[in-house]
Amino acid sequence: xFDLNTLWFILIAVLxxxxxxxxxxxxxxxxxxxxxxxxxxxxxxVINTIGPHWDGNEVWLIAAGGATFAAFPQWYATLFxxxxxxxxxxxxxxIVRGVxxxxxxxxxxxxxxxxxxWAIFGGSLVPALxxxxxxxxxxxxxxxxxxxxxxxxxxxxxxxxxxxxxLTSLSVFLLHGAIFLALxxxxxxxxxxxxxxxxxxxxxLILAVLLATATFFYTDLLPYRGAxxxxxxxxxxxxxxxxxxxxxxxxxxxxxxxxxxxIVLTMAAFFVATFPRVMISTTDPAFSLDIWNAASxxxxxxxxxxxxxxxxxxxxxxxxxxxxxxxxxVTTDPKTLIY
Amino acid sequence: MNPVVLSRLQFAATTIxxxxxxxLTLGLVWVVAVMHTLYYRTGEEKWKRxxxxxxxxxxxxxxxxxxxxxxxxxxxxxxxxxxxxxxxDIFGAPLAIEALLAxxxxxxxxxxWIFGWERAPKKLHLASIWLVVLGSNLSALWILxxxxxxxxxxGYDPASAATSRLVLNDFGAxxxxxxxxxxxxxxxxASLTTAAFxxxxxxxxxxxxxxxxxxxKKSFEIAAVLGLVSVLLTGVIGHxxxxxxxxxxxxxxxxxxxLWYNDPAVPGSDFSVLTLFDxxxxxxxxxxxxxxxxxxxxxxxxxxxxxxVQQVQAQYxxxxxxxxxxxxxxxxxxxxxxxxxxxxxxxxxSGLAVLAMLRKRTEQMKxxxxxxxxxxxxxxxxxxxxxxxxxxxxxxxxQGLLRTQDGMSPNLTSGxxxxxxxGFVAIYAALMAADVYLLTRFAKAGPDATxxxxxxxxxxxxx
Numbered sequence: 001x002f003d004l005n006t007l008w009f010i011l012i013a014v015l016x017x018x019x020x021x022x023x024x025x026x027x028x029x030x031x032x033x034x035x036x037x038x039x040x041x042x043x044x045x046v047i048n049t050i051g052p053h054w055d056g057n058e059v060w061l062i063a064a065g066g067a068t069f070a071a072f073p074q075w076y077a078t079l080f081x082x083x084x085x086x087x088x089x090x091x092x093x094x095i096v097r098g099v100x101x102x103x104x105x106x107x108x109x110x111x112x113x114x115x116x117x118w119a120i121f122g123g124s125l126v127p128a129l130x131x132x133x134x135x136x137x138x139x140x141x142x143x144x145x146x147x148x149x150x151x152x153x154x155x156x157x158x159x160x161x162x163x164x165x166x167l168t169s170l171s172v173f174l175l176h177g178a179i180f181l182a183l184x185x186x187x188x189x190x191x192x193x194x195x196x197x198x199x200x201x202x203x204x205l206i207l208a209v210l211l212a213t214a215t216f217f218y219t220d221l222l223p224y225r226g227a228x229x230x231x232x233x234x235x236x237x238x239x240x241x242x243x244x245x246x247x248x249x250x251x252x253x254x255x256x257x258x259x260x261x262x263i264v265l266t267m268a269a270f271f272v273a274t275f276p277r278v279m280i281s282t283t284d285p286a287f288s289l290d291i292w293n294a295a296s297x298x299x300x301x302x303x304x305x306x307x308x309x310x311x312x313x314x315x316x317x318x319x320x321x322x323x324x325x326x327x328x329x330v331t332t333d334p335k336t337l338i339y
Numbered sequence: 340m341n342p343v344v345l346s347r348l349q350f351a352a353t354t355i356x357x358x359x360x361x362x363l364t365l366g367l368v369w370v371v372a373v374m375h376t377l378y379y380r381t382g383e384e385k386w387k388r389x390x391x392x393x394x395x396x397x398x399x400x401x402x403x404x405x406x407x408x409x410x411x412x413x414x415x416x417x418x419x420x421x422x423x424x425x426x427x428d429i430f431g432a433p434l435a436i437e438a439l440l441a442x443x444x445x446x447x448x449x450x451x452w453i454f455g456w457e458r459a460p461k462k463l464h465l466a467s468i469w470l471v472v473l474g475s476n477l478s479a480l481w482i483l484x485x486x487x488x489x490x491x492x493x494g495y496d497p498a499s500a501a502t503s504r505l506v507l508n509d510f511g512a513x514x515x516x517x518x519x520x521x522x523x524x525x526x527x528x529a530s531l532t533t534a535a536f537x538x539x540x541x542x543x544x545x546x547x548x549x550x551x552x553x554x555x556k557k558s559f560e561i562a563a564v565l566g567l568v569s570v571l572l573t574g575v576i577g578h579x580x581x582x583x584x585x586x587x588x589x590x591x592x593x594x595x596x597x598l599w600y601n602d603p604a605v606p607g608s609d610f611s612v613l614t615l616f617d618x619x620x621x622x623x624x625x626x627x628x629x630x631x632x633x634x635x636x637x638x639x640x641x642x643x644x645x646x647x648v649q650q651v652q653a654q655y656x657x658x659x660x661x662x663x664x665x666x667x668x669x670x671x672x673x674x675x676x677x678x679x680x681x682x683x684x685x686x687x688x689s690g691l692a693v694l695a696m697l698r699k700r701t702e703q704m705k706x707x708x709x710x711x712x713x714x715x716x717x718x719x720x721x722x723x724x725x726x727x728x729x730x731x732x733x734x735x736x737x738q739g740l741l742r743t744q745d746g747m748s749p750n751l752t753s754g755x756x757x758x759x760x761x762g763f764v765a766i767y768a769a770l771m772a773a774d775v776y777l778l779t780r781f782a783k784a785g786p787d788a789t790x791x792x793x794x795x796x797x798x799x800x801x802x
Contacts, residue, residue: 048454051450051453051454052450052451052453052454052455053450055405055446055447055449055450056443056446056447056450058409058446059438059442059443059446059447061409062408062409062412062438062442063435063438063439063442063443065412065413065416065438066412066431066434066435066436066437066438066439067435067438067439068431069412069415069416069423069427069430069431069434069435070427070431070432070434070435070436071431071435073423073424073426073427073428073431073504074424074427076415076416076423076427076431077416077420077421077423077424077427077748078420079416080413080415080416080417080420080423081416081417081418081420081748081750081751082750084417084418084748084750084751084755084759085755085758085759087413087417088417088759088762088763091409091410091413092762092766094406094409095406095407095409095410095766095770096766096770098402098405098406099402099403099406099770099773099774101402102398102399102401102402103399103402103773103774103777105793106399106777106781106793107777107780107793108793148424149749149750150750151750296427296428296431296507297428297506297507299506299507299508299510300428300429300431300432300506300507300510303432303507303510304432304435304436307435307436307439307440308439311439311440312439315439315443315444315447318443318444318447318448319443319447322447322450322451325451325455325458325459325463326454326458328458
């Protein structure tokens with residue numbers, strides 16, 4: 001049965017997938033900044049590879065939050081209140097990072113710049129880790145009572161499976177970011193980024209395989225969704241394998257497509273396998289939130305569908321267009337370096 | 340401490356902080372866009388330097404507005420989950436539309452504008468700042484539509500009011516809420532006022548030192564005229580809002596005027612110039628009132644009766660059952676006074692500036708060196724205005740439908756909220772220090788610094 005509830009589930013899935021794909025390399029670049037940028041103008045060039053885009057990329061998260069609120073208010077309420085402290089830390093990361101991008105080059109003082117560079121590092125690392133922890137826990141299920149209330153605390157989320165999810169997202173984003181830098185920068189930055197990608201690939205692969213394996217033990221997704229879920233996971237892991245192949249041959253363009261596929265397919269696997277549930281209750285399966293008991297009224301969903309049908313394509317077109325405008329490689333040539 | 344009180348404190352702190360940055364963004368973007376357009380049309384270097392100077396200050400401020408805005412969207416779910424469940428069917432829609440319509444537009448095109456001076460086609464580059472104007476102003480509209488629902492809920496199915504969640508039945512009514520269409524121009528005009536006083540103060544600082552006169556004399560004149568016109572228009576709309584509040588939120592109106600009881604035997608209602616509250620906050624020590632002025636400004640006659648706090652309380656007890664429906668009046672009263680008196684001062688100051696400009700005496704003006712202090716006034720007014728609006732609605736989170744205490748997330752403990760409250764306040768204070776440091780240094784360094792985009796001594800090759 002295809003209804004507006006399903007449509008909104010798909011739309012929210014797309015927003016999250018888009019966010020992980022786009023902000024994934026932003027986080028990776030942010031974490032690599034202090035290591036790949038050795039000199040000041042190199043650091044500026046590293047930031048400029050994502051400079052025009054990171055803010056727009058982050059809006060995917062805000063749009064996902066807003067769409068969840070509008071279409072599935074119960075999901076929004078349970079998720080955001082349940083992950084209270086985790087989301088607080090996520091917010092702190094995003095706040096510090098966003099301000100740091102804008103502030104770091106505004107003063108020549110090397111201490112000022114070093115401070116904000118590390119703020120970008122930390123502000124990218126914390127969200128990259130926490131988002132993985134959050135989604136792994138969503139896959140695993142959470143203690144949710146009959147009133148759709150989360151009954152755990154921060155430590156409920158910090159279980160081995162959740163932490164493995166966090167480490168995996170962290171390492172995959174690092175790899176994704178290194179490959180993106182190899183693709184967008186040139187000279188020293190490009191070759192250093194390539195070298196980092198080579199080093200990062202194997203840990204990312206190992207963690208991803210571990211996570212995929214653990215998923216069979218910690219979640220009900222395999223019995224719940226069966227073969228379709230396995231196909232998505234295998235394809236995602238294949239993407240990661242091929243990324244390593246292209247990285248070793250310095251084909252950054254193709255490697256980037258592969259890590260992008262890995263991220264997109266992993267997230268797609270998550271949404272395919274959990275559907276139609278949105279918050280799985282480990283207290284009692286009957287307490288789980290799904291796309292019907294968490295949803296807004298049919299009238300609101302209709303109104304929002306019309307709005308989305310008009311504006312989502314427009315957003316995709318103009319955001320895609322910005323990547324076209326700034327398609328050239330970023331160099332450390334002071335003439336083209338923008339502060 | 341009570342978790343509801345802590346949650347309210349956190350929401351107030353993060354929102355007030357967020358709204359330090361938003362009005363300057365909303366207002367200054369218009370100014371920058373117009374300057375950029377003039378540069379595009381005339382090709383004069385002067386306009387480019389002005390665009391870059393005010394644009395740089397705009398950008399430093401913009402970043403703070405964006406990152407603190409994410410917190411706002413998350414907090415409804417984090418701290419107010421029961422509120423989110425109750426109104427999600429209605430309240431979520433404008434928030435989602437805001438992200439989809441406005442946030443994508445402003446952030447994407449701002450990226451093009453910042454990085455596009457050399458790399459984007461000139462027309463697209465100019466268009467991108469205008470799209471930032473459109474995006475940021477649209478965002479203000481949608482969030483005010485959402486807020487107006489909390490002040491004056493309409494567009495919902497009345498049968499759903501007593502259930503666990505409201506149901507939207509008229510999207511048109513929701514977006515054409517009269518409150519929103521008064522709050523929107525009021526906010527935009529207040530934002531233009533903020534931008535104008537920001538410009539006025541910084542320009543005056545330079546003019547008082549006779550530096551960069553070409554750029555800052557022009558900026559001063561633009562700011563003076565813009566400031567006077569927008570602060571006056573903000574007041575005109577504000578007056579309309581007052582009349583509207585009297586009809587839909589009489590308790591807020593009574594609290595604004597510290598009007599305890601309006602004796603029906605005495606015709607007319609008095610305007611409070613200054614009221615000192617007693618320690619209970621529900622009575623006064625001393626008051627200076629102008630007889631009948633409140634009737635005059637609320638109803639355009641000298642006789643109309645604005646109901647007092649005790650009268651509305653009695654009326655609400657009949658409508659909603661026993662309970663205390665009186666907000667923390669000290670805040671509502673003083674929030675309004677601070678806004679209102681700051682506005683009067685701003686009218687005087689921008690009036691003086693315009694007068695000096697018309698008499699071509701700006702350069703001899705003795706007051707010039709005091710003008711930078713006036714930058715504080717719109718910030719005081721903006722903050723006071725929101726405190727009045729939001730605290731005047733209490734004890735309701737949605738007027739007449741849901742009480743604030745019933746909107747809280749039940750799973751949060753006081754310790755958790757205290758932890759995040761301290762965390763937000765600490766990090767916000769540190770960022771504010773960095774922000775003010777940068778703004779002040781750039782503002783004082785003038786267009787030479789913003790042409791380069793960096794301040795301080797170069798430790799590396801010049802751009």
